[in-house]
Amino acid sequence: MSDTDKIDAVLDRHRRDGTRLMQILREIQEQIGWLSPATLTRVAAAVGWPRAEVSGTASFYSFFHKRPRGRYCVLWSDNITDRMLGNADLMDAMCKKLWLEPGRVSEDGLVSVNTTSCTGMCDQGPALLVNYRAVTRMTQARLGEMVGLIRNETPVAEWPAEWFEVEDNIRRKDILLAHDLVPGQALSAALERGPEEMLAEIKAARLRGRGGAGFSTGLKWEACRNAAGSGDNPAHYVVCNADEGEPGTFKDRVLLTSYADLVFEGMSIAGLVVGASSGLLYLRGEYRYLLEPLESALATRREANLLGKNILGSDFEFDIEIHLGAGAYICGEESALIESLEGKPGRPRIRPPFPVTNGYLGQPTTVNNVETLAASCLIAAHGSEWYAQHGTEKSTGTKLLSVSGDCERPGIYEYPYGVTVRQVLEDCGATDSQAVQNSGPSGVCVAEAEFGRRISFEDLPTAGAFMIFDETRDMFEVARNFAHFFAHESCGFCTPCRVGTTLVRNMMDKIARQHGSPYDIDELFKLHRLMQGASHCGLGNSACNPVFDTLNKFRPAYERRLQSLDYEPAFDLDAALSQARQMTGRDDAAAHLATHLPNGAET
Amino acid sequence: MNAINIFQLDGEDIPFRQGQTIMQAATRHGTYIPHLCWHPDFSPYGSCKLCTVKVNGRFGSACTMEAQPGMEVENRTAELDDKRRTLLQMFFVEGNHFCPSCEKSGGCTLQATAYELKMMSPHFDMFYPDRPVDASHPDILLDFNRCIMCGLCVAASREVDGKNVFAMGGRGLLGRRVHVSSESGKLADTDFAVTDRAASICPVGVILKKRKGFAVPIGERKYDLAPISEQVKESTP
Numbered sequence: 071m072s073d074t075d076k077i078d079a080v081l082d083r084h085r086r087d088g089t090r091l092m093q094i095l096r097e098i099q100e101q102i103g104w105l106s107p108a109t110l111t112r113v114a115a116a117v118g119w120p121r122a123e124v125s126g127t128a129s130f131y132s133f134f135h136k137r138p139r140g141r142y143c144v145l146w147s148d149n150i151t152d153r154m155l156g157n158a159d160l161m162d163a164m165c166k167k168l169w170l171e172p173g174r175v176s177e178d179g180l181v182s183v184n185t186t187s188c189t190g191m192c193d194q195g196p197a198l199l200v201n202y203r204a205v206t207r208m209t210q211a212r213l214g215e216m217v218g219l220i221r222n223e224t225p226v227a228e229w230p231a232e233w234f235e236v237e238d239n240i241r242r243k244d245i246l247l248a249h250d251l252v253p254g255q256a257l258s259a260a261l262e263r264g265p266e267e268m269l270a271e272i273k274a275a276r277l278r279g280r281g282g283a284g285f286s287t288g289l290k291w292e293a294c295r296n297a298a299g300s301g302d303n304p305a306h307y308v309v310c311n312a313d314e315g316e317p318g319t320f321k322d323r324v325l326l327t328s329y330a331d332l333v334f335e336g337m338s339i340a341g342l343v344v345g346a347s348s349g350l351l352y353l354r355g356e357y358r359y360l361l362e363p364l365e366s367a368l369a370t371r372r373e374a375n376l377l378g379k380n381i382l383g384s385d386f387e388f389d390i391e392i393h394l395g396a397g398a399y400i401c402g403e404e405s406a407l408i409e410s411l412e413g414k415p416g417r418p419r420i421r422p423p424f425p426v427t428n429g430y431l432g433q434p435t436t437v438n439n440v441e442t443l444a445a446s447c448l449i450a451a452h453g454s455e456w457y458a459q460h461g462t463e464k465s466t467g468t469k470l471l472s473v474s475g476d477c478e479r480p481g482i483y484e485y486p487y488g489v490t491v492r493q494v495l496e497d498c499g500a501t502d503s504q505a506v507q508n509s510g511p512s513g514v515c516v517a518e519a520e521f522g523r524r525i526s527f528e529d530l531p532t533a534g535a536f537m538i539f540d541e542t543r544d545m546f547e548v549a550r551n552f553a554h555f556f557a558h559e560s561c562g563f564c565t566p567c568r569v570g571t572t573l574v575r576n577m578m579d580k581i582a583r584q585h586g587s588p589y590d591i592d593e594l595f596k597l598h599r600l601m602q603g604a605s606h607c608g609l610g611n612s613a614c615n616p617v618f619d620t621l622n623k624f625r626p627a628y629e630r631r632l633q634s635l636d637y638e639p640a641f642d643l644d645a646a647l648s649q650a651r652q653m654t655g656r657d658d659a660a661a662h663l664a665t666h667l668p669n670g671a672e673t
Numbered sequence: 674m675n676a677i678n679i680f681q682l683d684g685e686d687i688p689f690r691q692g693q694t695i696m697q698a699a700t701r702h703g704t705y706i707p708h709l710c711w712h713p714d715f716s717p718y719g720s721c722k723l724c725t726v727k728v729n730g731r732f733g734s735a736c737t738m739e740a741q742p743g744m745e746v747e748n749r750t751a752e753l754d755d756k757r758r759t760l761l762q763m764f765f766v767e768g769n770h771f772c773p774s775c776e777k778s779g780g781c782t783l784q785a786t787a788y789e790l791k792m793m794s795p796h797f798d799m800f801y802p803d804r805p806v807d808a809s810h811p812d813i814l815l816d817f818n819r820c821i822m823c824g825l826c827v828a829a830s831r832e833v834d835g836k837n838v839f840a841m842g843g844r845g846l847l848g849r850r851v852h853v854s855s856e857s858g859k860l861a862d863t864d865f866a867v868t869d870r871a872a873s874i875c876p877v878g879v880i881l882k883k884r885k886g887f888a889v890p891i892g893e894r895k896y897d898l899a900p901i902s903e904q905v906k907e908s909t910p
């Protein structure tokens with residue numbers, strides 16, 4: 071089959087529908103390796119979109135390649151937890167063995183090695199993606215073997231299966247993870263209640279969104295239910311946000327691996343309540359390996375009459391489709407996620423209007439976190455009174471924490487809301503802890519003096535990340551890793567975030583190179599104040615949080631790097647001259663060759 | 674006019690119609706709110722954030738926020754103008770803006786706004802991005818070094834010209850740019866025409882008509898005549 075035949079087959083399978091562009095591009099790339107200019111022209115013509123828009127989408131997502139990529143594309147997860155497990159040395163060793171520079175495809179087109187944002191394997195790192203398949207627990211031994219397999223061009227499908235094993239690592243179960251529901255039980259309870267009563271139960275249970283913001287699920291569903299569809303194809307939609315991109319978060323991965331029925335059932339209950347017959351699950355591209363298992367779980371549910379028409383003998387009709395993302399953290403923002411579902415770059419929309427009235431395809435849409443939807447099953451089956459007994463007054467139920475970093479037992483811990491940070495640290499075997507990054511880079515950095523604080527919407531809200539740093543860790547380097555993350559993930563739409571995240575990254579690199587001064591610290595505060603108020607969405611608003619928190623709580627980590635108390639320029643004459651010196655063959659110490667590429671700085 | 678439909682902008686009463694944004698109402702009233710990506714002829718885009726105002730104590734974009742009766746909006750305060758200056762500096766360092774050699778000088782919204790807000794230097798280290806120039810079209814030069822990602826050419830080509838010659842794509846500081854709708858990426862390979870609305874919409878010096886450079890003498894250029902804050906108009910002539 072020729073490449074154009076393959077492209078046309080993919081296009082036909084997706085009915086040449088431009089709103090399915092993400093899936094079209096991914097499937098084409100999976101088959102023919104990359105998205106050439108001619109491919110994009112062919113796709114644009116087929117879906118009837120301006121070519122520039124197709125190209126705009128293709129170039130937005132990190133996992134789409136508009137230039138030929140290596141036949142083996144290795145991407146090292148570069149979260150701070152991977153760093154702490156030694157990913158930098160491993161990646162360096164891999165590049166040396168393969169005679170490669172990071173980010174460059176080898177001359178023979180065989181392989182490229184680079185970093186990528188957190189792949190959600192923090193409890194079993196260092197992790198990487200090879201041709202977008204997740205690999206966990208990398209070691210020097212595995213590395214040597216992997217390089218051999220790449221050199222011999224052994225297909226990834228024939229690599230040792232244990233490399234691709236992903237553990238659940240569930241360490242503590244509570245009402246959600248220890249549930250005893252059978253598939254269909256919660257849904258039939260919901261059908262028995264009917265949509266109005268089910269909505270009332272959700273509201274009475276005071277369920278709040280588990281994605282971090284904590285908006286009332288009942289109010290969201292009610293607003294969506296009450297909004298009228300519009301246009302030629304009026305409809306309501308349920309979207310499950312499984313774009314778990316916040317570094318340090320991996321609880322949705324576990325729910326989708328071992329509790330998929332609960333998630334799908336929650337989506338169905340949401341569909342019943344809001345009056346939707348269609349649900350979409352947006353799965354982050356890093357979890358591509360879950361696509362087939364999830365598809366087969368859906369097929370099983372269809373066979374059991376839990377999806378499709380006349381579900382469980384009622385007149386309720388509902389089905390679910392899975393869409394894959396392609397490496398863009400911003401798509402975790404609900405309106406950016408909807409843009410992506412429509413085949414566009416993941417740029418957060420102007421709000422209002424909100425998705426509950428104008429969401430997917432302009433129709434009323436409820437976007438809920440994986441964990442929120444799973445929790446709704448417990449409320450359907452056991453009622454709001456039972457559910458609200460767990461947790462605290464304003465934070466009912468339980469929360470899954472993705473625990474990683476410096477502890478003996480990283481993994482998934484489910485607690486009733488209200489648990490203290492100290493309790494979690496004790497349970498996971500963390501000793502000499504210096505800080506916890508709660509809810510990921512966009513959350514709060516909690517210092518030792520605050521370990522008595524409670525995980526709850528009243529005190530420490532969280533999307534689930536719980537990264538632990540013991541006293542040997544350098545909190546400045548933690549913040550610098552996060553600054554690089556935000557600069558890489560900013561969508562680039564609004565000025566304060568597009569430019570600000572890069573300015574912050576550069577300033578952190580300047581301080582790391584020991585060129586910083588108190589002047590730079592003041593500049594960081596100034597950028598924080600600007601970005602927090604003026605950015606278009608939550609990414610820019612929270613991008614300086616880790617810098618701000620560590621500056622306030624771990625100031626010495628910054629100050630011992632400051633060279634002078636006055637202004638220091640970022641410009642370094644020796645660094646500027648080093649490239650020329652290298653070209654003349656100099657390699658003595660006075661040539662300062664090492665300074666010419668700042669450690670960890672993006673080029 | 675319904676007497677209730679009034680909000681306060683820096684203490685001044687601004688009347689508005691239901692559904693108008695703060696920017697629309699202020700513009701109709703002749704009051705200047707600094708902005709770059711907003712244009713009265715097009716729906717708001719909301720990317721430049723220069724029109725950030727404080728509404729009842731909270732930050733918001735004047736171009737996207739609907740006016741409500743009784744709102745108290747801060748606009749030209751020291752705090753907000755300071756933030757705007759920083760945003761302008763961000764524009765100046767992320768692109769390659771060299772006013773003395775730019776034929777848009779004197780008629781450039783970015784330059785005029787920087788003068789208005791008394792931006793004295795770019796302040797941050799320059800990024801010096803590598804952005805190629807597209808001179809392929811017989812009548813038009815595209816110099817993306819000056820692009821401020823306002824999206825106006827995209828909107829004009831789509832909504833007025835019905836051509837979709839441009840789209841914003843890519844991600845982040847290095848990736849985000851205007852994409853030209855041709856396989857080569859060149860403007861010559863599109864149906865773009867010098868008479869298109871998109872050919873004259875660019876607020877900075879990206880989309881330039883060839884053989885027309887420096888047509889207006891220094892001293893008589895648009896913003897030589899009056900500062901940008903005194904040229905508030907509801908529609909373009």
